[in-house]
Amino acid sequence: MVEFLWIIIALPLAGAVFLHFFGRYLREPLSGWLASAAVGGSFAFAVAAAMPFLQGGEHAETLLLWEWMPAIGANLEILWDPLSALMVLIVTGVGFLIHVFAIGYMHGDERFHRFFTNLNLFAASMLTLVLAGNYAMLFLGWELVGLCSYLLIGFWYVRAAPPPAAKKAFVVNRIGDFGLMVGLMIVFSAFGTLSYSGIFERAGAELTTGVATAVGLLFLLGAAGKSAQIPLYVWLPDAMEGPTPVSALIHAATMVTAGVYLIARSAAIYELSTVAQITVATVGALTALWAASIALAQRDIKKVLAYSTVSQLGYMFLAVGTTAYVAGIFHLMTHAFFKALLFLGAGSVIHAMSDEQDMHKMGGLLKKMPVTGWTMAIATLAIAGIPPLAGFWSKDEILGSAFARGGWFSALWVIGLVTALLTAFYMTRQWVMVFLGEPRWDEDKHPHESPAVMTFPLVVLAVLSVVGGLINTPFRLTLEHFLEPAFEMVSMQRPPEGWAMFALLAGLSVLAGLAGAAAAFLTYRQPEQGWRGFETGFEPLWGTWEGAYHVDDIYGRVIVAPGRKAAEAAAFAVDLPVIDGAVNGVARVVRGVGDWARPLQTGFVRNYGALLLAGTVTVVIWLVVGS
């Protein structure tokens, strides 16, 4: 089985290549179905391949594809262990659904096949990332998903906004990659290889705390770039310029979780550095709160979800920072379900409202598009952490672990709790604004339920959002057992033991969720001026939130503008005048000497004679005196 794992990557890749060259000859839906089939195929294969782990006992396997850069011990090798298996399942599973959804969503786009080409390429890249058996190959996938996100965000290149957003995404990611690269340099210089197997076994023995901290922090920088954490989260909201399926797949379900995966994968290194753990957790918690607060005040339906994603990713970082890796991965999975659902729902809404994204111009859509409405309601509750939906279990496990870790982490637990409340609030706000109340949309809009090809994925995801959490309840820790082999060499943080404790914590978080939800429901249930008044009541805070704390302008003023100045200075104040000037200066000096000496050749023979005699005298004197 294992030796055929490459098929998982190969299928979507083949799809991409095929569509790239022949896609334009296929009629519209066909290419979409082809792409979906490719991903679905990998999913099926992955399920089959993952079976051994479900029985348990089976441990990790590596498959060498071919040598890549032997000099730095970097080869193309696949590592097949529960963690990668789970990631593959998420990616392919959710990916498949989103592919299907996109067939409906992208209907009528003249670059339909191109879209699926990129989508398939992304799937392949993401699978490369999660299946990588060493950091080099992980970096390969890491960068390729970045490329795909660049291509897909900028898919509508003719519009004004997408291209800069795409560039921003890639560049900001690159800043993170810089950290990751440096981390890899240190890793290589420490271990003489980049392959997991070579590193993790020896990490405990050969890595000093200092180095481990450095690597940990650098990896965190990389992860923060990919997973949109403070301070590098700014690209994700802009990334919403891409088509909604892209937002769902890349910027909610899969790619953005790569950072979490990286840290979880590197558990063995974080194991050695508490500082790194604390930093990761803190960054996560703060991001969660920060993004949630911004999400409160957004009007754009996708922006809300974007910041919500950032916030949820913060939870995952909190988890892995707390070394509650299973909780982190667990939340990763559930989040993939409901956030994908939310995005697809939003997509369906936008589709119905013919590309209207401002929630102020919506409302009362529930009657028009019930399936979308109710599925999104489920998702909202799920993310709000209402039991027994998926989000509740995963989020609760995270908070519990943080609480159990104690010390500084209890503070983070509080933040998490507050965030839970905010999450519930803004999600409910969104749902209510969109689906309840009286219609606020313009006359020319005629919202209608989306076709089955789009609603089908919604339903499936809704189901998953409901039941998805049950695979790892305190009552049955299936997932944890499943993942154990991947984390056997590290000590993992678990929620506090005992029912009472669990009840208390769960109660608190549920309470927070309910409170937020209720507040939002009551506020936004009332007619427009009512909740408008409520929002203005919070000024200027609300404005600041709506403006996302104006971080973009600050970055622009503090980093971009000065950098631009520096570059211009280097080009036009240093390179041309100084360096090139010096070169031309030398030439000019030589010519100058020539021009200066020319008049000495006066043309008067007697001057020449004088020169001749002078020369003679010099030579003679030099000869005689020199001897």
Place this chain on the structure above:
Amino acid sequence: MAEAFLFVLMGIGALAGAVTVVIARNPIYSAIGLLGTLLSVAVLYVAQLAHLVAAVQIIVYAGAVLTLFLFVIMLIGVDKDENRDETLPYQRWIVVALAVVIVGFAAGVTLFGNFDWVPAATTTLPESTNGTIEAVAEPLFTDWVLAFEATALLLTIAAAGAIALAHYRRREV
């Protein structure tokens, strides 16, 4: 003693003539000055027993060469005197400076550089080098015969050159 007297007298004459050549404003006087120098030098040759050379000096130089000079001077015309003020900038200063340097150097070397004109090892009695015709002719036509022949080339060149330079003028002017 007599030689010393001759040397001083003719030396002064030669120098005077030379200076005249340089400073006389009219080429004629320069030519006369040159003549003076030539004659004085000739006498000095005699004083050093170079009789034949002295004779040739008188005949060739004072006779042929100088006559040629005078002829050309006449041809060109002697009416206008040359004014002495220097037209080239710095030229005169350069010349003065050079003169000072050279004289100073020569004086320095000859006086303080234990300078010998000729290696003491090789000097012997002067009487034997008596420049009679035989004495000069013998090496001239044995050891130096090739050089003597080469002078033929020299004269041919001179002739051909002079013709070449004068030739076309006739047609063009």
Place this chain on the structure above:
Amino acid sequence: MVDPGWYMALAGALFLIGALGLLIRRNALVMFMCIELMLNAVNLTLISAGRALNDINGQVAVFFILVVAAAEVVVGLAIIVAIFRLRASASVDELSELKG
């Protein structure tokens, strides 16, 4: 007898005067006479050296220098005449078209 060194010193003086004269005078003819002066100085040097060295070759060499002088005179005067024909002047300062 007078030490040959004196003769040669005198010759040196003549040579110097000739050289300087060449630089001072702008009349081609006179410059040319200066060259003759220099050649004479050379001759005097040779004679004196030959005497001091008790070697007749010094005197022999003088002959050739005399011939050279004569040849130079012929050609030189030819050139001067040619130029004079063209521009009715023997001043070399007027010939400074080629320079730089």
Place this chain on the structure above:
Amino acid sequence: MITPEISWLAILPEIVLALGAAGVLLVEVQWKPESNVLGTIAAGSVLFAAAFSVLQWAQAADSVEFGATGDLVVFSGLVLMDGLAIFGRFALLAVTAVGLLAGWKYIDSLGRRSAEAIALVLLASAGFSIMVAANNLVMMFLGLEVGSIALYVLAGMSRERARSDEAAIKYFLLGSFASAIFIYGVALLYAGTGEFEVLGIRQFLGSFVVFSPAVILIGLGLVVVGLGFKVSAAPFHSWAPDVYQGAPAGVVGYMAAVAKIAGFVAITRILLTGVQALDADWLPVVAGIAALSMLIGSTLALVQGDVRRMLAYSGVAHAGFILTGVVGGTTEGVLFYLAVYSLQLVGAFAVAAAVSGPDNSESSLESYRGLGRKSPFLAGSFTVLLLGMAGLPVTSGFIAKFGVFAEAWTNGFRWLVIVAVLASVIAFAFYLRIIVAMYMDESEVPAVDVPPTSRWVLIVAVGTTILWGILPGSLLSLAADALPL
């Protein structure tokens, strides 16, 4: 009755040349034939002279082989028949041949006076060929004068009179001045050593312990200056640009080349054999002259607007490079450099003559614009020659430069080599300027017709430039064998 010792072989080439000259003059006077007839006579004499010098080479080789080098000292020491002399003579004859071809159009245009021109060329070659062979300094002086006087006249023989006259008088006055300096130096050397002969001087310096060689050094200095003038080394170069520009383009190449060859062979002979004992004294001075020549030559050439002046200054620079070889202390590099450079020089001036046109006036850089399209052959060969002079690889110039640099470095004059390479970089700049004008300028010029004789010259010059650039061994080994006694 004492009979002079005669060795005919040693002077046959000169005799043949002289006879050729005389023949040309007499035939002209008698029959007033077509100039081609005269050309044939000249060619014949040059060829015979060359043939005889080949014989000399064989003879010299034998004598060296059998250790009978004494046989090579002929005419009781007036002249030598050693490798150096014969190599120099052969180079002279080659240059004479191509020089006559290159200047043929001009000579032809002289009409009746062509005879004199040809005769002067032949006599000049004869004189210089005496000079390269001369062992006795007075003999050397005679040869020098024969050659120089001929060149003075040639310089003045143009139909473009004003400039030609100026060139002639400048060349003549300064030349005579330099000759006077040279012969005075000879006189002082004679006074100091009692010897006129180079070998004698060497023997003297070897055998006697000279307490104060002041007079010898002064004489040596004057001699070096006199010869340095002939090869237009700075600061004795000031005549060169004016003469090169004023003299008739047809013969300038020849004039420059023969003067350089003869002068340098003489310098090599005097410095490397005569006064080698004193090299501690003269090496730095000569090195100084070399450096000065290279720098002055290249920098001033850089700012010239007239191609012939530019070539003149480049000639100054080349004098510096060749002196670098002299500083290197061996004749091989010097001779190779002389051979290749003189041929390139003649070729270059053949081009200049072709471009300057019949009236021999226009040689400004402007007149070369767009030549690459109008006359590809001319421009192409000129390019090769310029690159050769610049010393770029796959041309003989590179090998030559490399040789002299290597010798100088071996002899410990590293600073000089550094200066030399930098100077050659400056030199690239002005050679390229001409190429730019010829190829990279779009302006229109009338096509230039290349006289067939010049065509041959160019073929020879370019051919040798490339041949010796790729297979230098053929010439280098000759140069290596051409040792002075």
Place this chain on the structure above:
Amino acid sequence: MLTWLVLLPVAGAIVVLLTPRARQELHLPLGIALSILPLGLALYVFGVFEPQAQMQMTELHTWYEPWGITWNLGIDGISMPMVVLTTILVPVALGASTKITTRTKEFVVYTLLLEAGMIGVFVSLDLFLFFVFFEAILIPMYFIIGIWGSERRIYAAMKFFIYTAFGSALMLAGIIALAVLHNEQVGSPSFALADLSGLDLSIGAERWLFAAFALAFAIKVPVFPLHTWLPDAHTEAPTAGSILLAGVMLKLGTYGLLRFNLLLFPEASVDAIWIMGILAVIGIVYGAAVAIVQPDLKKLVAYSSVSHLGFIVLGTFALTSGGLQGAVIQNVNHGLTTGALFLLVGMIYERRHTKQISEFGGLQKVMPVFAGFFLFMIFASIGLPGLNGFVGEFLVLIGSFTTLPTLAIIAASGVILAAIYLLWAYERVFTGVPDKEENETLTDLSVREVSLLAPLATLVLLLGLYPNILLDKIAPSTEAILDRIEASTDYVVPPPGRLGDVFVAGEEDE
């Protein structure tokens, strides 16, 4: 074999030279056809090349005995990739020159001669011979820039020629010095690399000579601050000129540093690690920074070369297996990607007769294929894993971290800047709606142009995913260099700098 490789282009040049000037239309196709022959031969050489340290296919003929100069050719893992690259790029460059209508004949001749010279540089093992080629190729390139370049071509050509000649002039002195030393120590002059590397030099002499060589090569590379001839030369040169200039001629510098400085002056090289490293890193960051704000597309690519070649120099002087392998393969990578970028810029220049970024906009709409290739090459140049650029850069970075950690980290920041300037340029040129009407009417790539780009793209991808086809053959030679350095100096490559230090999973199980 190698002799043929050198002489084939010359023969081709002669053939073209003999075709009548009137048949303008013949020359270019003929040239392309003739330039395919060396390519075939080079590929054969590539095929039979053994992955061993020592020189292969060596040929030795004395040239001029007394001087010890020889016609001495050989090829190893460092030169072989360069030879192949050269033979690949020349046909491409010629194929890109259909717009050259004036004096096509000369153009083809010069290009073929250039090829011969470049191959000669890479295969010559005799310093004299090397210098001959090294200097000789200036001439054809000078003509190519000066005759077929754009407005300020003469200035650029002059600058290019004089600047580089200045560098090599001092190297000539250095070569002479080496030969003379050999003469003093062994008794006969020799220019053979093998002989000269055996000399025992005083550390002072070694430093001076190192400086002389390094200067020549640093100008060629070009290393900051000796780079200013490059933008001018690139912007003025015709497309073919730019391709060969960036693709091959710059590599002469890096190749020289690898081949000669490290081999001949190990002691001095070890001392120079820091200087060269710092200069390289400055070049990386500085070049990228300057590239960001260039208004001219070609200048931008030119400055990006300055930045990229910094990596090569850094890798060279990191003196680790990774660094050296990275340097060598980056030579090839940069040749392919930057060559392709210049090719692309040339294609758009042929259509719009401008290289100003501000003149374009929205091109992706009118010429999608072109945009696709452009983006592909941009990402290759940014160093996207899976494309070749990454392999070289990553090897260099990882490799140099062991010896020069700080520098490696700073260098890594170059990847950010690369993304900024290239993607920004792409955004300005290709995205949005075509605003200028002359942009709306542009035609997409022709079959010919695609057929020029496709091979390069394929190689980019191939080398990105399976660089071992080269690395295998490079490794022995680079290891040999390190062995020599460790043997002849007391310097030891810190682990895991050497290939041997690399931890292979499961190795200690056996």
